[in-house]
Amino acid sequence: MTDHNFEPTIIGFTCNWCSYRASDLAGTARMKYAPNVRLIRLMCSGRLDPTFVLRALSEGADGVMITGCHPGECHYIEQNYKALRRFLLLRRVLTGLGIEPERVKLVWASAAEGARFASETTAFVEEIRKLGPLNWGKDEGERRKDEEGNKNSSFIIQPSSFEKEVPA
Amino acid sequence: MKKYLLYPGCSMESSGRAYRDSINAIVEPLDLHFEEIDDWNCCGATEYLGINLIPAYSLIARNLALAAKQTHPVNGTEGTRTVVAPCSACYLNLAKADYYMQERPSLGVKVNEALAAGDLQYTAGTLDVRHLIDILVYDVGLEKIRSAVVRPLHGLKVAPYMGCMLPRPDYQHRWSDHEHPTELDDLLRALGADVIDYPLTTSCCGGHMTQIGPETAFELIRRLVADADERDAQLMATVCPMCQMNVDAYQNEMNRFFGTDYHMPILFFTQLMGLAFGREPKELGIGVELVNSRNALAHIGVEVPVTQEPTAPRKKVEGLPMPRRWTKHEGRKEAVK
Amino acid sequence: MTEKVGVYVCHCGSNIAGTVDVEDVAHWAAEKLGHQGVIIAREYKFMCSSLGQELIEKDIKELGLTRVVVAACSPHLHEKTFRIAAKNAGLNPYLVELASIREQVSWVHSDKVVATAKAKAVVSGAVSRAIQNAPLEELKVPINSNTLVVGGGIAGIQSALEIANAGFHVYLVEREPSIGGHMAQFDKTFPTLDCSACILTPRMVEAGTHPNITLLTWSEVTNVAGYVGNFHVTIKKKARFINEELCTGCGICQEKCPKKVIDDVYEAGLGYRKAVYTPFAQAVPNFPVMDKDNCTYFEKGTCKACEKFCPTGAIDFNQQDELLHIDVGNIVLATGYDLFDARRVSNYGYGRLPNVFTSLEFERLSNAAGPTNGNIVLRDGKTAPKSVGIIHCVGSRDRNFNNYCSVICCMQGLKFAHLVHERTGATVYNFYIDMRTAYKAYDEFYQRVLEEGTLFVRGKVAEVTDAARYSNEKGKLIIQTEDTLAGKQRRIPVDMVILSSGLQPRHDAKEVGKLFGISCSMDGWFTEKHPKLDPVATMTEGIYIVGCAQGPKDIPSSVAQGAAASARVLDKILQKEVALEPIKATVNKEMCSGCRICNGLCPFNAIGFLADDNVSEINPALCQGCGTCVAACPAGAISGTGFSNEQIIAQIDGLLMRNLEPA
């Protein structure tokens, strides 16, 4: 069952040339999307070291979104295919670690696809919300501490204030 | 021996009986094993879809669900996931249900909910829905067909009539072309027939309009028959019982309507295959057509030693060269320099 | 050493401040990130204004900041601004980090609490990352003043001439035996109806005789190495079997050659040439080439008619392909387009119905130098058509084929209508979806064609057939369409159909793109650096794209782009050296195990292997900084400046708020 009170934290890796620009475009066009994703800019999705994903998941992220140029459109010719391969491998590793592989998602978005970036982001947040919190790499005490901390900080996002609408 | 699941369709039991007889006559020489889907029901033709969406697709999907239970191997055959439909309308309905249940998952969910009321279930994409001629040309192969020919149809001028619902909309990209597919031409040529260039090969026969708007249908039938006649065809070959029914059974009424006197017999391609394989007309249901094919078949009845096929006249020197013919199978990379 | 970090939060008027509580963010950063080294956090109305910049410069100087984090708009907008400000204040520009809280926060979220929370996370990530930033220096490399232009169509010719006239050397490489491209095949050019050859030939001759241009026809680029300013290019000069020193271009060999071949290229398949040939009379250079695949001597070992009759002994059957190596500083790609293969639209009958012609075929048909001497006739070679249908948008604006508008087809269709009307007096129909006659004097041409009495039918043609339905259709081609303005289906019998086919990327555009290290769009056209503000440059420094290689366009636009690219090249040449972004990968030789996994990963061939030391090495000038090798190195021996593991991991932790002041 989906816990609607659960607000996932997601780390998104973007490519400097396409998906980061797509997020810029989504901004310029004022497209609203779920606020749960925090982006990191890489020069290319090929730069994505799988350990970054593991690091993010172990440090408190509930999901990781990897974005890059569409196949065949890589600024560096074909490095996004390497990202794709690593992504597939990574999902297997996660399965082996007992983590739902769906927590990592690969999205292709060109610099012109702001709308796609926005809708994919919102969709992914919902997918992660269904999966629930990950709480990997934290012991019980730490988790409780987190929860306590969240209660006091303005960082917790109230469900009522969460925007769901995304323009088609 | 390769097994296929057969969905015969309602016409095969009545108006298209000759189709069934002739299919039975060719499976053995081609080493095919057709296993009928148990207790299949009508696909709804083009009627149900216009009334109710979900019942229409549930009606079709029941057949797919039943077929999916019969995919296992039986004595001496491999298992299969291929459903063969010899009727173009049935083929399209089955293929369409399978495709749309995937394209629009909510439809798939609802259809399965309905199927569940009969303890059935179907996962879209489980089966491959294919038409009989697709199996014959691409699985059996023209080479094998050619080698089974004992009475080549040399001298028989045939208009290859594919009809509309077979090559279109072609969800799975099975055909060489949507407008001028070559599968039937190639197959008839393998039988030795003299295949004419028939531009209306995928035009519509009128479908159910013979029942609800006869004037519309008669015009469509007239176009088909008139063009075949204009091009000196002796008979038409079809792959669909509805096309056969419309062009055959309504031809005289059409003639009356327009004051014409066309006599254009139309046979199932499998009947011509049977003839070429040396079967007797009677086993193949030849003679039950209303526009009889006696005169047309007389051209091959006599066993005249075959002379060389007439070659096309040489193009005059001042003529300009034609571009090469295009088929999809040439590959996508082809480009004009 | 503890860094001294300054955090600057921009209001951007109300763009950011309207949704993010900027004061709270700044206050929070100073408080919660103080232990990380944040010694000052300010907010200001417009950080990018000169006052905002001065604020940062002042802090750097007075507080001795070693890192600067600006929470404002996207780094693609103002990263450079703040880097320059830092540099002015004596701080290495790469120690500045931007946190995008406008495009990624204030503009895409509407709840102030949520947006402020996310802005804090983004700032926290940027601070952590900035601490790990290292000072970097731009790499300067000299520029070779030679230029390579690939493709000798009008765009390439224009580009080559502009650079050559400025006094710099150009290598102009063309795959076909002559330069001229598609324009050389045309009869007239819209909208002015100048004779194509009349305006093109002088340019071709100028390019062929220019002292600064080395013309390499019947040649192809086979390898490109190096980087902006220092490309090393290998060119295959295919054997012509003609000694160019001796050949006078007299043409006797062509006359005597007994082998006739359909000319698929220049005559668009509508005419013949010999096995030894110059494609057309005004070809530049005027030396013939021998088509080895069709030559009787190469096929059967006898003939040599050309050799017997050549007055200067220029035929050389032993000639071999040659490989040339040249060094250039910049490359202009003007590789053009392929015509859409109209056989794919089987309902239009091209290839099946003899009197259906493509646009290029019609160009040859109406060209006085073409196979019919400019007589517009049916495929029987003699009958003039009494009625002609011209179909627009063939293969364009159609998801079954090419989804884009090919730009030129409307005007081309109008031009054909005019020519048919003028030369044959036939009734002409134009079938169009939308009439697109933008640009100077184009719509006036449309008006002129309307005035001439061409009949226009708004409707995408459904089919062209020879299946007559009524007696008036016998022996004709019937164009069936909906006249969408009349709301009725029409069947129009005509003698000739001309398909205004669209343009599509060269069939080998992908491979060519790979060769030069540039990418193609979804449709297959080369991708420009910026669709509006940088239309001739590419993401690869020093490589420019002009003409139809970049997308469908007409002759004026191709010429303009050719010239524009030249201006960019001259700009580079005159700068004499170029600065390269210092985002590079380097191999730590101590850690490298010599496994060579990285060697094959680099698309720019920047990674070499030092066999003696058994380690890999990266050429910093070739490295484009994608970082794939960094991520792939199993020994962790490769590090990438600007995007190091430390920087990214710090940013992850920061974004996840793992770096806050312990409570």
Place this chain on the structure above:
Amino acid sequence: MPQMTDERVRAGLTHEEDLSLLHEVSMKTAGVSRLEMCIQCGTCGGSCPAAQDMDHTPRMLFAMLRAGMREEVLRSNTQWICVSCYHCVVRCPQEVHIADVMYALKGMSIRAKLYADSTAPDFSQTFIDMVESYGRSFEMGLASRHYLKHFPLRLPGMMPMGLGMIFKGRMALVPKKIEQMDQLKKILDRAKQLEMIS
């Protein structure tokens, strides 16, 4: 929905603009209709083998759909003349699922009782009745019931053909029934319920 006020009628407006129509048709179409992508090029109207008998070409019907002319659209004979030959579908440059839209319009037209001629809906209904009672189509029953009602005058002319079909064994006089008729009935009943909900 704007009302047909006197003012509007006086101004010569003949229909109410119902902008929800396009969406409704799309929802009722099997697969994804892509109707909103139509560029009004006329490929469908040009391709249609039966366009001469239609009140409106398919293209025009789609324009009317967009304009929200609900009644005119559902009253049109276009969807009933469609022979499902799919020529327009494969040629459409925007990949609109035209044939399936026609099926959706038939259903809507029946429900709104706006069809001008009952021949086609009756034929469909008769056909379905046969299928729902036997699980198979029954040409003899179908033809006799349908012709008696709609084309009694055509019957004498049809006699030779009908007799020929029977004589040549191409038309069965008794219907064939599937074995698990009750299973099919359950499925269809459930499907009809689901149809009502959606």
